Amino acid sequence: MPIDTPPRAMPALYARRPDFRRRWSRLPARILILVILLVLTACFVLPFYWLLITSVKPMDELFVFPPIWVPHHFAWDNFSNALGFFPFWQYLFNTVEICVGTVAGTLISNSLIAYGLSRIDWPGRNLVFILLLSTLLLPSQVTLIPLFIMFAHIGWVDTYLPLVVPAFFGNAFFMFLLRQFFLSIPAELGDAVRVDGGSEWTIFTRIILPLSIPALATVALFAFINSWNDFLGPLVYLQTESKYTLAIGLSTFLGQYGSQWSWLMAASALVFIPIVVLFFFTQRTFIQGITLTGSKG
Amino acid sequence: MALPMDRAHARMPWGRLSRSGRRNLRNGLLFTAPGIIGLFWFYAYPVLASLFYSFTSYDGLHTLSWVGLRNYSDLARDGLFWQSLFNTAYYVVLSVPLTVLFAFGLALLLNRKDIWGLALFRTIFFIPSIVPLISSTLLWLWLFNPQYGLINTVLSYVGINGPGWLNDPAWAKPALVIMGLWSVGGWMVIFLAGLQNVPVELHEAAELDGASPLGRLLHITVPFMSPYFFFSAISNLIFGFQYFLQAFVMTQGGPAESTTFYSLYLYQNAFQYYRMGYASAMGWILFLLVAACTFVLFKSSARHVYYGGQ
Numbered sequence: 001m002p003i004d005t006p007p008r009a010m011p012a013l014y015a016r017r018p019d020f021r022r023r024w025s026r027l028p029a030r031i032l033i034l035v036i037l038l039v040l041t042a043c044f045v046l047p048f049y050w051l052l053i054t055s056v057k058p059m060d061e062l063f064v065f066p067p068i069w070v071p072h073h074f075a076w077d078n079f080s081n082a083l084g085f086f087p088f089w090q091y092l093f094n095t096v097e098i099c100v101g102t103v104a105g106t107l108i109s110n111s112l113i114a115y116g117l118s119r120i121d122w123p124g125r126n127l128v129f130i131l132l133l134s135t136l137l138l139p140s141q142v143t144l145i146p147l148f149i150m151f152a153h154i155g156w157v158d159t160y161l162p163l164v165v166p167a168f169f170g171n172a173f174f175m176f177l178l179r180q181f182f183l184s185i186p187a188e189l190g191d192a193v194r195v196d197g198g199s200e201w202t203i204f205t206r207i208i209l210p211l212s213i214p215a216l217a218t219v220a221l222f223a224f225i226n227s228w229n230d231f232l233g234p235l236v237y238l239q240t241e242s243k244y245t246l247a248i249g250l251s252t253f254l255g256q257y258g259s260q261w262s263w264l265m266a267a268s269a270l271v272f273i274p275i276v277v278l279f280f281f282t283q284r285t286f287i288q289g290i291t292l293t294g295s296k297g
Numbered sequence: 298m299a300l301p302m303d304r305a306h307a308r309m310p311w312g313r314l315s316r317s318g319r320r321n322l323r324n325g326l327l328f329t330a331p332g333i334i335g336l337f338w339f340y341a342y343p344v345l346a347s348l349f350y351s352f353t354s355y356d357g358l359h360t361l362s363w364v365g366l367r368n369y370s371d372l373a374r375d376g377l378f379w380q381s382l383f384n385t386a387y388y389v390v391l392s393v394p395l396t397v398l399f400a401f402g403l404a405l406l407l408n409r410k411d412i413w414g415l416a417l418f419r420t421i422f423f424i425p426s427i428v429p430l431i432s433s434t435l436l437w438l439w440l441f442n443p444q445y446g447l448i449n450t451v452l453s454y455v456g457i458n459g460p461g462w463l464n465d466p467a468w469a470k471p472a473l474v475i476m477g478l479w480s481v482g483g484w485m486v487i488f489l490a491g492l493q494n495v496p497v498e499l500h501e502a503a504e505l506d507g508a509s510p511l512g513r514l515l516h517i518t519v520p521f522m523s524p525y526f527f528f529s530a531i532s533n534l535i536f537g538f539q540y541f542l543q544a545f546v547m548t549q550g551g552p553a554e555s556t557t558f559y560s561l562y563l564y565q566n567a568f569q570y571y572r573m574g575y576a577s578a579m580g581w582i583l584f585l586l587v588a589a590c591t592f593v594l595f596k597s598s599a600r601h602v603y604y605g606g607q
Contacts (some may be wrong), residue, residue, distance in 0.1 A: 026411070
């Protein structure tokens with residue numbers, strides 16, 4: 001053992017040296033990258049900083065040049081003013097109502113469809129899958145007008161039904177995401193239930209759904225955010241002001257108080273802060289969902 | 298035991314399916330029923346109805362009359378239609394490559410283990426992409442303010458007299474592209490995931506053979522990432538054709554119609570002028586344009602996209 005050690009240690013030493021040298025020769029590159037990252041960080045963060053200081057600036061500090069980077073006075077009442085001129089709580093409630101309906105519909109319909117397209121072998125399965133997937137390529141503007149006319153004729157315009165009901169009839173993106181997940185669950189788990197005489201429904205509710213909670217959480221999160229951010233749908237279908245969502249309310253707020261930038265920024269902050277808070281609580285689900293979406297693109 | 302088995306595999310009157318095959322067909326149809334109904338209700342019917350409406354003059358409620366191809370011939374003579382097509386093409390041609398390259402560049406910067414604070418940088422670059430579009434649109438409207446906005450303020454510090462951005466027909470579209478680049482974080486995360494699939498051994502082998510970092514990027518990383526480029530290019534192309542909210546809220550198509558994008562003009566025709574037939578014709582032209590672009594991209598992807606990774 002002691003005799004053996006030097007020859008063995010030598011190559012190890014040689015192997016380490018280039019690595020050591022490489023690390024130091026790369027130091028300028030690392031510093032350069034760090035500098036680039038810091039400049040980019042400034043570009044990404046400054047808009048947020050600008051929004052936040054604008055939202056607490058008193059009016060007389062807003063339109064001055066050069067601009068004030070740290071407000072001398074904090075006008076916290078900008079927030080209460082924004083809330084006063086814009087029925088924030090009403091719109092928040094409306095938005096949440098639509099979001100909850102949409103999330104429920106998305107979860108129910110897409111888990112059923114994804115099950116039928118991944119765990120049951122039947123003729124025509126691939127055709128249905130490809131047809132559903134191809135709807136991703138169809139711009140929503142193509143179907144918007146006939147759908148509006150149809151919803152107008154059945155009296156659904158100015159209700160939340162056109163925004164919520166379609167979620168109960170599948171969505172290519174979420175169907176695809178859940179199908180990928182269901183395919184990764186071993187088939188034997190279902191076969192065991194079939195041998196015992198259990199139905200597909202039993203397999204679906206007792207085995208597949210409990211095992212898919214992470215994927216379902218991702219779908220719920222994305223559906224919630226899509227619905228929260230939806231603009232064209234509420235813009236086209238909602239007419240009564242008291243039924244507006246936050247997104248539409250905010251855009252009409254701009255029309256009415258276009259130069260009150262402090263209030264506008266305060267209101268914008270109120271609309272995006274819930275989503276950012278949600279992000280910090282669900283970061284893992286978020287990143288996983290995006291990665292899952294891209295991984296089989 | 299033999300008898301039921303035989304029965305199960307016997308050919309049935311309808312179709313050529315065994316008993317279990319029929320059961321599977323029935324269950325498959327039942328489980329996917331929401332999707333099949335949705336396909337007819339929210340896709341097949343509206344696409345065909347849209348084609349029908351495109352041959353009519355219709356205000357959406359009362360007077361529907363067949364006008365044949367007149368909507369299409371009117372569109373061909375409508376200067377604003379061509380302007381909106383040009384604006385959209387301009388936006389797509391500028392924003393799709395920039396979005397893909399910028400997101401890929403961010404992912405490359407973050408795809409290393411020797412930099413401190415990676416998770417923090419990743420979060421910072423990602424956050425803007427989850428800000429509701431309406432909030433970020435209002436924010437950027439203020440940032441682009443020529444006198445008091447952040448952007449011209451910062452430019453003035455380095456001695457540049459910033460343009461009028463959204464008030465200037467020449468700068469309005471580039472301004473919207475810049476705003477879009479702020480929220481590429483989602484694509485960055487997708488590219489970061491893709492970069493994990495690029496084999497490290499190939500890079501190590503090439504480095505031993507003396508390949509430069511740029512050479513390795515172009516000949517190893519880029520080919521492995523090509524499916525991701527393709528996916529993001531197609532998605533951004535389709536999003537680009539649908540570009541609406543930002544123009545609707547920030548500029549209403551101005552100044553001098555420089556931001557009247559296709560979808561905005563379609564919306565104005567349908568829901569401000571109630572020319573549903575005319576807007577439907579625009580919808581169908583959009584449909585054909587997107588289909589054609591997607592087809593060309595898919596065709597060229599056979600030559601340029603490498604599906605050799607895991």
